[in-house]
Amino acid sequence: MDGSTTIETIERVSAAASAGPPLGMLAELTHRCPLQCPYCSNPIHLLKAAEELDTTTWLSAFSQAAELGVLQVHLSGGEPTLRQDLEEFVSALASRGVYTNLITAGVTLTAERIKRLADCGLDHIQLSLQAIDPEISDKIGNYKQSLERKLTVARWIREAGLPLTLNAPTHRHNIRQTRAVIELALNLEADRLEIAHVQYYGWAARNRAALLPDYETVLDEAAIVGEAKERLKGVLNIDYVTPDYYAQFPKPCMGGWAKDVITIKPEGKVLPCHAAESLPLAFDNVRDKPLAAIWYGGEAFNRFRGLEWMKEPCRSCPRKDIDFGGCRCQAFALTGDAEAADPACSLSPHHHLMAEVAKSATASAPPPFVYRRIGQA
Ligand code: SF4
Ligand code: SF4
Numbered sequence: 259m260d261g262s263t264t265i266e267t268i269e270r271v272s273a274a275a276s277a278g279p280p281l282g283m284l285a286e287l288t289h290r291c292p293l294q295c296p297y298c299s300n301p302i303h304l305l306k307a308a309e310e311l312d313t314t315t316w317l318s319a320f321s322q323a324a325e326l327g328v329l330q331v332h333l334s335g336g337e338p339t340l341r342q343d344l345e346e347f348v349s350a351l352a353s354r355g356v357y358t359n360l361i362t363a364g365v366t367l368t369a370e371r372i373k374r375l376a377d378c379g380l381d382h383i384q385l386s387l388q389a390i391d392p393e394i395s396d397k398i399g400n401y402k403q404s405l406e407r408k409l410t411v412a413r414w415i416r417e418a419g420l421p422l423t424l425n426a427p428t429h430r431h432n433i434r435q436t437r438a439v440i441e442l443a444l445n446l447e448a449d450r451l452e453i454a455h456v457q458y459y460g461w462a463a464r465n466r467a468a469l470l471p472d473y474e475t476v477l478d479e480a481a482i483v484g485e486a487k488e489r490l491k492g493v494l495n496i497d498y499v500t501p502d503y504y505a506q507f508p509k510p511c512m513g514g515w516a517k518d519v520i521t522i523k524p525e526g527k528v529l530p531c532h533a534a535e536s537l538p539l540a541f542d543n544v545r546d547k548p549l550a551a552i553w554y555g556g557e558a559f560n561r562f563r564g565l566e567w568m569k570e571p572c573r574s575c576p577r578k579d580i581d582f583g584g585c586r587c588q589a590f591a592l593t594g595d596a597e598a599a600d601p602a603c604s605l606s607p608h609h610h611l612m613a614e615v616a617k618s619a620t621a622s623a624p625p626p627f628v629y630r631r632i633g634q635a
Contacts, residue, residue, distance in 0.1 A: 277563060279327030280520040280553060284334055284532055287316070287344070288524050289632065291337040293363050293399035295388065296465040296627035297427055297456040300336065301535055304632040310524045313343040315545060317350055319522055322549040324354035328520070332384075334361040336524070339371070345378045352379025359384055361425075364411035365404060369418075372411075376418045383415050384423040384452075389432040390439055398431065400629050412446045423450040428479070429469040430624055436479050440486045443494055453483055454499035459533040459587055461630045468627055472620040473504050503616040507577065508584025508600035515562035515586065520553055528552045530559050533587045537596050562586055562596075569597050571605045 289304040311319070323331065331351055338344060339362055351358050359382040360375065372383075387408060388398040395405040415422045424443045428436070436453060443451040455476075456462045456469050471479075483498045490496065502508065512519050516530040523529065526543040535541070539558040542551075553559060561567070565578055572583040583589075584600020592601045592611050599606040628634070 277516065277554060277559075280323075280518060281327070281329050282519045283323050283328045283331045284519065284521040285316070285320075285331055285338075285347075286334050286336065286521065286523050286532065287338045287341045287347075288336040290340045291335055291363065291630075292365055293337070293388075293401045293404070294629040294631055295399055295427075295461070296629055297429060297462040297469055298630040299457065299460050299462065299532060300630065301460050302464065302634070304336075304630070304634075305524050306632060310341075311522075311526045311545070313346060315526065316343070316347060319526075319544045319549060320347060320351055320356070321354070322544075323520070324351070324356050326520075326550050326553060328356060330357035330359065332359045332361055337363055337366060339366045345374060348375055348378040348380045352381075357381045362386070363399070363404075363408075365401065365407045367411050367414070369414040372414050372418045372420070376420055380420065382421045382423065384425050385412055385415065387424050387426045387439065387442075390435045390442055391432075394431055394435075398627075400627075409446070412448070416447055421449045422446065423452060424448045425452045425454065427454055427456050428471075429456045430471045430475075430620075431469070433471045433475050433479050436482050437486075440482075440490075440494070440496070444490070448494065450495040450497065452497045452499070454497070455501035457499075457502070457533075459536065459591075461628070463591065464628050466615070467619045468624040470501070470503060470616060470619040473616070476501060476504055502585075502588065502600075502602040503612050505602045505612075506604045508581050508588075508602040510581045511585040511588075511600070514582045516553070516559040517563070520549070528556065530562075531587070533585075534558065536587045537590055567597060569599075571603075571607075572599050575605065 288310055289300050290307060333347065338360060348358050358380050360380055361384045364385045385408060388404060389395040392405045396402055412422060426439050458466050462469060483496060487496045512531045521529045521532045522544055526545045527541045528544055529535065529541055539561055541558050542556050568578060568583055572578050584602055586596050589598040589600050590596040593608045601608040601611050603609060
């Protein structure tokens with residue numbers, strides 16, 4: 259081991275020693291989903307039902323999470339309602355005082371099941387909206403009558419007395435519908451609306467040329483959202499996630515690597531971020547190791563924890579504890595170096611790559627979608 263490797267090891271050990279507990283958990287219960295959105299954040303290689311953790315292992319993971327200090331669990335997928343043991347998970351988490359949020363496409367839900375989940379202690383539902391135009395909605399999810407179904411489900415959620423967030427991923431095919439999406443959220447009495455530009459990992463990276471909107475249209479949309487946020491203060495909480503491709507600085511990805519959030523994939527792999535499998539790292543599995551040992555001692559968790567791993571320009575940058583150097587997955591995907599500054603940053607020597615990719619993606623008519631399907635990889 260040479261001197262620099264020793265220093266690196268000491269820095270990583272000290273970052274691990276100063277880590278606090280995770281506050282949130284993303285539990286990806288399954289990759290199965292009736293929809294096939296081309297921007298899905300699931301990996302290209304999707305897992306089959308037989309590869310998923312069984313009920314007992316998930317319950318053990320949730321119990322360990324509560325002991326570790328997790329305060330809220332986001333039950334996600336794929337489509338989490340395809341797990342018939344979902345009610346058991348919600349009850350177990352609620353009995354430990356953990357806040358539960360169900361992230362769903364909604365089309366599989368019935369009024370009875372929503373009521374049952376509420377009775378088990380579910381705290382919140384986040385319902386995705388593909389588009390406000392029925393034809394575009396069906397085209398994006400490759401699922402018939404999706405919008406009609408989702409509007410009914412949104413009403414059932416409110417009737418069950420559960421808080422509702424509408425989650426509207428934005429891209430080239432629906433960006434001009436933002437005003438109508440805001441109106442719909444008001445009509446449905448949603449508590450929160452998330453207008454989030456697609457993040458280009460997983461299936462979205464494969465479909466980037468079909469999905470990325472041009473800069474001028476993004477500016478128009480940002481103005482619409484900005485005006486609505488002001489006008490609807492106290493009525494509707496609007497969160498807006500902008501596209502990295504036109505950014506000056508990157509987002510503080512996950513609020514810092516392995517800082518607040520822990521993710522478990524359907525087969526039990528434990529990750530610091532849901533997209534981290536794209537990085538050349540080894541991940542532990544909750545089937546083999548206690549969750550606390552993975553969070554505090556796992557190699558992948560300590561790889562980018564803290565600020566000591568950074569190279570220039572991040573290492574001496576005054577923004578390094580604001581954005582933590584941005585997204586490791588994006589840095590690796592575009593530069594081949596997972597320690598590089600996120601190219602979304604205007605200070606990165608690779609920033610020009612973002613502009614070049616955006617220019618070539620938006621220069622011509624969008625190609626057809628590559629739909630998300632098990633086995634498509
Ligand atoms: S993004 Fe679409 S395909 Fe992926 S899990 Fe959500 S609803 Fe299913
Ligand atoms: S140089 Fe690094 S730390 Fe500074 S703003 Fe850019 S990504 Fe963030």
